[in-house]
Amino acid sequence: MRILDGSYGEASQPLDIVVTRHDVLDEAAFRGTGVLDLYEELFPASERDSPDDIVRWLLSDDVGEIRQFSVGGGELSYRLDSRCFILRAAGRAIGLGFFTYDHASDLIFCNHVGVGKTWRGGGLARAFYREMVGVLDALFPRNIGVVLEVEPFDRDRVAAIIAELERTGRRQLAADEQDEIRRLLRARWYDKLGYAVFCNARTMQPLLCRSPCLDPCLPSSDWAAGEENYWLMWQARTGAVSADRPASEFWQNAVAAIYVEILAKSLVDDDPNGRRDYWDYATALVAQTMQQTATTDMYLARCLGDEDSALLSRWRQLAIDLSI
Incomplete structure (x- = not known):
């Protein structure tokens, strides 16, 4: 858990950031943050992935392990690590960031970033983004x-x-x-x-x-x-x-x-x-x-x-x- 300093939004409240597979360890805890409700609020249906797919990617599939499969007689593999950052006020999600690190290229892909409408004043979105990138650099020191x-x-x-x-x-x-x-x-x-x-x-x-x-x-x-x-x-x-x-x-x-x-x-x-x-x-x-x-x-x-x-x-x- 990381504390985000400063006063933002309509009221001055303590804000913190939690990260999947570090602070948020299972599906119940992830859904309990309200981040999927926020995701639905921030992005139109055409831009959203299935909530069940998101849970699977974050907590089961994209966990930094090599995955292998066969297609058309050829063997393929890939290695991804996906993380969701959840910005909270009073324990409830007011911002999210979904990133995937590809070990093959050492690139981080930014899937989604968003902050609730009433919390966008005072540079909160930018501060949240900077905090996320700092954590990603620590998690994946090889990233370019x-x-x-x-x-x-x-x-x-x-x-x-x-x-x-x-x-x-x-x-x-x-x-x-x-x-x-x-x-x-x-x-x-x-x-x-x-x-x-x-x-x-x-x-x-x-x-x-x-x-x-x-x-x-x-x-x-x-x-x-x-x-x-x-x-x-x-x-x-x-x-x-x-x-x-x-x-x-x-x-x-x-x-x-x-x-x-x-x-x-x-x-x-x-x-x-x-x-x-x-x-x-x-x-x-x-x-x-x-x-x-x-x-x-x-x-x-x-x-x-x-x-x-x-x-x-x-x-x-x-x-x-x-x-x-």
Whole structure:
């Protein structure tokens, strides 16, 4: 248990952070924190994993041990360690962070981070994040940094939404408008934390990475419709010697870690015989991304430029409350 100093939210209360498999040792204790209720509150259904899967990953499957399985006559293995950090006030979850360490790449993948709406003042989310990264560095001293997915935002679309709101004085946003603004706000939050985005040095635009469908139980004809495009953001661990490698190496490692070691292997391991087609599909999609970017000159850059900062300033002036 770690105490988080400071006064945050609507009242000054002692805050602490507990971690699965350190302070929270079993399913009853995990569910008893209320973290799954908070998870449901913070993230829309399309972005959430099954609570039962989360419990299994955190407490049974991704516990730092080598897991092996066979698919298509080939032997595969992977080694993951997933942890959930739970920020509590009076023993109840008000924040969460879900991270997975991949031993093959020494990368940490940030799955989800969130703080309850009424507790977001005073820099609490940032302080919570910094505490989590400090613990992760202690748990996994070989790690070279944290990588995460961010949904791309359309700058022209964001500008059009903001301009229309300024012109009409409208306060209510449609669902698609909220989604587009949230994409910008999420990118801004990670940008402020010091994350960089992988960019194409020729076009100076963030590289797109296509994620396989997350539901192998769907008919294979539906998998393509379940794919999503993301930007990948990266934050090197302070002082990590290997963090001096070219951006292209980090890109290749990050894509393989997220979409093969963490995603595809975990999903196929649940049913190796029944999910061979999914394995072939997922690995082929990842290989396509690798091939398309193999000769791309890359660099790491701030996600938001001056134009984006101007849009954010105009958005703040509208004073519309939209949680991310």
